[in-house]
Amino acid sequence: MVRHIPREIGVREITNVISDAGFKAAPLDTGADDGTGMPDPSAVALENLKKHRRQAAKRFFWSLAFAIPMFVFSMIIDMALPVSNRVAQAFHRKVFQKYSVSVIIIFFLATATQISLGLHFYKHAYKSLVRAKTANMDVLIALGTTAAYVGSIISVTLQGGAGEQFFETAVFLMTFILLGRWLEAIAKGRTISAVEALVKMQPDDALLVSPAKLGKGDELTTISARQIQLGDQLQVNSGMRVPSDGIVVRGQTEIDESLLTGESVPVVKQVGSTVTGGTLNISQTIQMRATAVNEASTLSRIVRLVREAQSNKPQLQEIADRVASRFVPFVVLAAVVVFIAWIAAGATGHINSKWLASKQSMGNHSDGMDEQEPMSYGIFALLNAISVLVIACPCALGLAAPTAIMVGTGLAARFGILVKGGGATMEAASRIDVVAFDKTGTLTIGKPAVTDSYQTESMPGEFNTWLDACVYELESQSSHPLATA
Template sequence: MNCIQIPIFFMRVICPYVPLLSSLLLWRCGPFQMGDWLKWALVSVVQFVIGKRFYVAAGRALRNGSTNMDVLVALGTSASYFYSVCALLYGAVTGFQSPTYFETSSMLITFVLLGKYLECLAKGKTSDAIKKLVELAPATALLVVKDKGGRCIGEREIDSLLIQPSDTLKVLPGTKVPADGVVVWGSSYINESMVTGESVPVLKEVSSSVIGGTMNLHGALHIKATKVGSDAVLSQIISLVETAQMSKAPIQKFADYVASIFVPIVVGLSLVTFFSWYISGILGAYPEEWLPKNGTYFVFSLMFSISVVVIACPCALGLATPTAVMVATGVGANNGVLIKGGEALERAQKIKYVIFDKTGTLTQGKASVTDAKVFTGMGRGEFLRWVASAEASSEHPLAKAIVEYARHYHFFDEPSATSQTPSRESTVSGWLLDVSDFLALPGRGVKCFVDGKQVLVGNRKLMTESGIAIPDQVEHFVVKLEESAKTGVLVAFDDKIIGVLGIADPLKREAAVVIEGLLKMGVKPVMVTGDNWRTARAVAKEVGIQDVRAEVMPAGKADVIRLFQKDGSIVSMVGDGINDSPALAAADIGMAIGAGTDIAIEAADYVLMRNNLEDVITAIDLSRKTFTRIRLNYIFAMAYNVIAIPIAAGALFPSLGIMLPPWVAGACMALSSVSVVCSSLLLRRYRKPRLTTILEITAE
């Protein structure tokens, strides 16, 4: 800040009322009074040392062929300073003492710097989300020391920065998880709300993944570190929020353009103001009594001109968008909604269609086998054994559900019902059979050889493409499953269908309400899935979606999105961020549901850290409220200039005697910038719509 302004202010306000100090300042020292020497020296330091930044920035802008607020500050303060120097020198030569305005120059710079300081304080509050995230990471960790045989022989406290992947760490109750990892021993409930926004503690057992920075509530855990440093989820979140806060929204380009043409206009208005008052005074259009003591028409006009330059600085206009974007991205992070940047935030307010994936998005993603029917003489146990062996190499959620179901089925007690099945002596991994030539066919199923025999597990399309006929009784059973919102998985052995599995994936409890909430907001929901039409329609009917696209391959989802984009509509895709990554990238706004995998963060514009559809509503609602606030900021900033410039130019002086000295204009300019920042900070009071009130949301 400008501490030199204190003695200048003291000399102007206090000293005239203290006889000793007043006489000292009036004491003539050479051609000038002592007060003039002191003010000139002190203000020169303010103008060219403290105010150097404005000259540097203004020069840089002019060299680049543009103008900004620094140009206006440099013009206004220089006019005041150099006029005062000329008046002082003219008085020394002629003996005619003209008033000087050194205080105006120093006070202008002081108020501009005060405004910048207050802006920094206000904008600093917008980074609270990042500070809170950084503070989540614990400083130390408890390393489990093992011998060469892998046995635990001790514990050692280490700095968290020294954690390496594969290290085994002990997490005590009431302490934070030091790194991303997998539980290898123990069970406990962990509070992940500070990262995901989910308030309910999550049970963690062996093989469960944990996120660094979350709080262990109950039992002790041993975790194996998997991601450390910049690869950790917490670090990626912090990086994402920082990038978003530094990015520009497209609407900011409009503000930059307005500012670039506004400055030359202001300079022109300043010159018009000066010549209007000066020529009017010379022509006798207003009385000499209006002039300040010992003042001239030139000085009188110059003060109005400088006030126009200073009060019209477009600082508030330039702050309207970036401050709101910074606050919004921070608020989003606090609510588990990570926004990749201002552009994504701006586009989300205009979303017309939200396209949902089915599995893991509208449904819980925890598929379970509900039916298993064999249409040949093969025993159920052997049937499940064959299917599980084929699906064990697949990463698809349905495949994992089949393997898990078979694992819990006690088929070893069931005698082999057919001579075609391989003997138990050929099993590997305890109970699975040998598999070769495994091939995953996206949107169809899997094909492989089990002990030299071909096995196909998948949908009708896979069977049809493989030339396998589907018997009527099998088709009838599959139709019944699909009409019950279940997925029918056909199993063929040596070109003959031998059985069907029915798999159900329960809908998320909030799905139907969120869909209705989107409709109330004027957003049309669409479901796109690779599942069959009957299952897709049954699920869509249950949640209230009218527009359904089924039997769509992963790559085809991107084509569906482009179809909706043809008329210029803004389309959002909500998926799990893995097999939906092409669609997430093709959409105008990609929203990845889940714990924020690398692929989700890379492909999506929004990462919804909680596995909760309510956050889709939150993302759109936050975007709309943010840009409502930005528009209000612009209206406020422009209205301020429309009102303030005529007053600064002296429009009210003839009738009301109201005049804004340049230093008052500088104070008003600084306060206008701070007021815009404070307006943006009101977004910190944002509360996401709750499930019970989503239906009350209306489109803005």
């Protein structure tokens, strides 16, 4: 293995030697910060986040294709429409043994959802249980939706197509969870856009200053910013961005550092002052010596930190996963206890008969609302056990937390605030009681204005007017930031 030590030899020198030997060579722009040529994990994580955002949107909108018709059939046709409605009568007509059109459609919608969307949760639940030997939030989701789906099949089958069912519950649970994950991906996407904007602030080229020859001035050569080496002397003209971190060795200028510090007023830089890569030179030409290049620069380190923060799992999800690892066995045990308790209550005659009797919700509505046969206490016990598993599904947490993060990061972005760590940062910010700002214009809008002027009373008004005009004329020719006031 060949290890590159930047302080010993630079990338440009290596490529020049290879080129002199008759071969073509160029720096590999992979984001590697150690010269190994290996891809930067944070850059890979950023690409994964973009892919995750697209997949999250695709899954959510795909779930709507099942959730919307499920809502129409299970909530509107089966519950909202009156018995006399012709549409309700048409869909409640029994077409296969004792199963109505509505039950069959709802069953196929739920089955398609379990196969196409549930597979995503099943895979993650399997990895958590088998590989990680623990249970996370995906296990609870898979457990709750599967219980609702399988329990509905058992109930409807044993009661001849007219039993209580929770097919819509499984579909709606998945839809809400996928909505939450899509919102979470949107919140991360906003920070990704901010990161990409930071990356674009880095200039592509730089002006390399070669030592002056006898009778000639400095020789300037345009090189790629990726080829800058430690100790290179670079020239930064007015209007150009600083190509790397460094120290001013010639000239004096004003630098706009709002990119990094939020400073609205440019900062004066002179010989010996430090400059940061990506900041904007707005005044005079300067020459600088590079002290940190490429991935070692301040801007690159900021980008890397933000990328790594966005690739981490939100703190609330980590808490949910930790709770789930202990909660899943308890939920399963509770469901078993509930089932056994109701079986025992039914066997000893301690279940109220009114609880077992219900109006037929999906029978032959062409003949009106008929009383269905009371369900057995075994089915009643099964439905109660399923209810325990369904309510354990963390739908509220899976939707509420990403929604809060999306709204919070969105509002912050409107005010120019970059939330680096997503939900974890916002959660930590709630405990802040003291905020310290520097003494400069960080909190201003960067538009200085003259509010008052004072003249001596002994001078005539015409003189003061003439003096104001002279000051205005002088300031209008100046490039100083305060001259625009």
